[in-house]
Amino acid sequence: MASSDPNKNYLNEKSGLMSWLTTLDHKRIGVMYMIAVMFFFLCGGIFAMLLRTELIHAGPTIMNSQQYNQVMTLHGAIMVFMVIIPGIPAFMGNFFLPMQIGAKDVAFPKLNLISWYCLIIGAIVVVASLFYHGVDTGWTFYTPYSIKTMNGTTLVVAGAFIIGFSSILTGLNFVATVHKLRAPGMSFFRMPLFVWALYSTAILQVLATPVLGITLLLLVFERTMGIGIFDPEMGGDPVLFQHFFWFYSHPAVYIMILPAMGVVSELMATFCRKPVFGYKAVAFSSIGIAAVSFFVWGHHMFVSGQSEVAGILFSFITMLVGVPTAIKCFNWVATMYKASIRFDSPFLFALGFLFLFTIGGVTGIMLATIGFDVHVHDTYFVVAHFHYVMVGGTLMAIMGGFYYWLPKMFGRMYNEFWARVTFVLIFVGFNVTFFPQFILGTMGMPRRYFDYLPEYQPLNTISSIGAYTIGTGFLIALFVILHCIFKGEKAPDNPWGARTLEWQTKSPPPHENFYQQPVVTGGPYEYR
């Protein structure tokens, strides 16, 4: 079915907008996810810049408190549901998971296309809320406030519900693909670690997202019919909402970070030119993190009035997450030992990930300790912690993976100098933005407020300047990527000399990925 013409690839096999909007090719769907996620990231990023501009000095700067609450909610909801969750799995995973296991496509290509449309339709519903007075609950939609506040809440909640389907369908597709479509010889322990990470993520997506689905559905019922399950006025329990919400949303944190860890494993192997140290330990630690993640949701609720025994258990299990996570970090460091490292920009981002994620992870252990958490609960310490994990972790990995795979996706090289400039701006800007927030948190500055006391002034100004630095870095990165796609120099098929299967075919890949069915005879990282 695929043409064997060497000039044909997935990009020029068919042309016209309709050929993209109706495509069943996982690579084209991956590119469509890329465009969508980049657009959402731009929106979420603009909101972030507005927030930091408002906070640059005390008192109203560019908006009032009501507008601030709405901008903060949209920044959170867009970044979580529309950028970080689909970011790596749906975009890079779609493109490279089938290629890395030597398959021609994902198991259910039509479902794959439907999941993209779910994301887009959900996003439109979320944006439509702006025309119904917006939403000001924060991305967590806590009851009973979310039952009573503005009309737009119903739309945002419904939009998140629809986006949930996108996530479930992608996860389902990936689990089935990994089980059923591996190339001959591709045993589980010959799969690249990116595939292991996506597989663990996909299990979380399949098992956790439906619980968010029913929670959001009940919230919609609550707002439209007042069924009373989460409404204390009618005998309902708002803490039950928190339990339901975090039963999904804590595993969702690992939906965001596990794929990033997979990307970093790939970058470590390729740019160190060595097998990843402790391959099996890294692979199993992905599964370990996924398994433990289902039993830690209560650490979001230490001050909600849940029982103390529950608090102690959740605190202990939360610290357990540190074990598989540390296994990964130590193994990556061990991979670099005595390696012949190439410091190309993807690897710089991987190093940035290691540095920032370690800070994010260790502060996570601090927050898992009940006494400390009660002290800094709902302060900027928490904000700094999860930005170190999600931005310092996941976004660094997205950028590294993006530069790493650009030559394969579009057959063109990006500008290495400017890519390094983006790394410096993003890395430095990130620390300037968020490290002061740790200090602000321990000083007691509460999160989610549009104003603050004068003693928090200097650190907030520094933080805002850092935010503009990150913003500049990402804007330059956007130009580097667009320049690469449209004007970049032609790239060789395997510019990094990587060993995984996606690099063993042409760039850009042909419609069926490989000209012949690959047969696997060894591990993914056999550099020596």
Added chain:
Amino acid sequence: MSTANVSHSSSGEYHHHTAHHFENAEAEYNASKFGVWLFLCTEILMFGGLFVGYIIYHQRYPEIFHTGAKFLDWRLGATNTVVLLISSLTMALSIYYAQVNNKKMVLVNLYVTLACAFVFLGIKWIEWSHKIHEGLLPGRLFHYDGPEAAVKDLPMYFGFYFGMTGLHASHVICGMALIVWLIVRAHKGHFGKNYWTPLECVGLFWHLVDLIWIYLFPLLYLIG
């Protein structure tokens, strides 16, 4: 769920093309079934949220469940249980008849399944319109004024009743749409001893819908 291309050979007999990314028809069949089982897991977790909510509030306010269940007619519920069980049987039989190449019986069984689904929804309609008429509605909408209305928080029971049976009924409607799709394909002669994947997949979904009802029936009707 398969990406089937449809064609008829010169003899007019239907031949199912395996999608290009599968090694053979067997692999495609296995992958489709595997995908549906995963989907069923998500369904169970979604309904699981409602069941957990039910358990928690039943523990907290047992009286509202006991009072509320008295408004439900167990005979209608039991009839619906039997109707759904029959539909599950005919659904399974349609797969068997596809495997032995009996197109007529595949169709007969699919039509019976669809008819059962209509009967189920019809009975649901009667039950719901009766409750809506009496004002036995969820939360804010509740406006029943009989003596039982004195039971505090009773409206929450009807929140669960309409929430659970409503979500279930929406699944029945989705299942009916899928069965109509199967009937159309069966008429075209798509199913036979070499290909019955869609029957199997929709069948699995239909059995789950049936199974969920089997739990809803005692929890809502018989608890009084």
